[in-house]
Amino acid sequence: MKTKKEFKYFTIVEHEKEQEYLRRRGKEGWKFTKVSGLGMYHFEESKPEDVVYQLDYNQEGLSHKDEYIRMFEDCGWEYIQDYAGYSYFRKPAAEMNGNEEIFCDDESRLQMMQRVFKGRMIPLFVMFSLVIIPQLLLSIFSTHNYALTAVYGAITVLYVTIFVAFAVKYKKYKDKVK
Numbered sequence: 190m191k192t193k194k195e196f197k198y199f200t201i202v203e204h205e206k207e208q209e210y211l212r213r214r215g216k217e218g219w220k221f222t223k224v225s226g227l228g229m230y231h232f233e234e235s236k237p238e239d240v241v242y243q244l245d246y247n248q249e250g251l252s253h254k255d256e257y258i259r260m261f262e263d264c265g266w267e268y269i270q271d272y273a274g275y276s277y278f279r280k281p282a283a284e285m286n287g288n289e290e291i292f293c294d295d296e297s298r299l300q301m302m303q304r305v306f307k308g309r310m311i312p313l314f315v316m317f318s319l320v321i322i323p324q325l326l327l328s329i330f331s332t333h334n335y336a337l338t339a340v341y342g343a344i345t346v347l348y349v350t351i352f353v354a355f356a357v358k359y360k361k362y363k364d365k366v367k
Contacts, residue, residue, distance in 0.1 A: 192222075193219065201313075221277075
């Protein structure tokens with residue numbers, strides 16, 4: 190059986206883009222088997238099929254993994270794997286009831302965003318505040334190493350972009366719920 194790997198990077202807030210990417214590959218005849226490393230997606234060749242992928246971030250669910258997975262399987266979702274805090278599920282589009290998702294409403298999407306905030310954004314912010322910012326300031330005011338300053342500056346821009354993108358998406362879901 191023919192297999193392939195693709196490197197693809199999605200930020201914390203791009204789970205919907207990741208779901209669409211996996212669906213597109215399935216329609217092209219590449220069945221998603223796993224993701225590993227820092228964004229290495231593994232596929233095996235298959236007949237083209239329209240499969241819907243859904244991701245859930247729920248560290249608490251993983252502490253009761255069997256029950257958590259069974260809950261989704263009872264609704265027809267196939268569990269694939271856990272990666273970086275997210276659980277991956279899929280279901281053939283032909284078996285879907287309309288625009289079915291594992292999140293049935295905006296309230297549950299907001300709850301997932303809150304779990305991502307607690308489990309991913311807070312640790313990122315702590316690392317950013319305690320490691321990146323001090324190193325950036327040190328490289329600017331002390332070492333005068335412009336290459337290092339540029340690297341820490343780029344990392345700072347990346348972190349700030351991730352924080353802003355998350356805040357915008359979170360506000361969008363929060364406004365829908367109100």
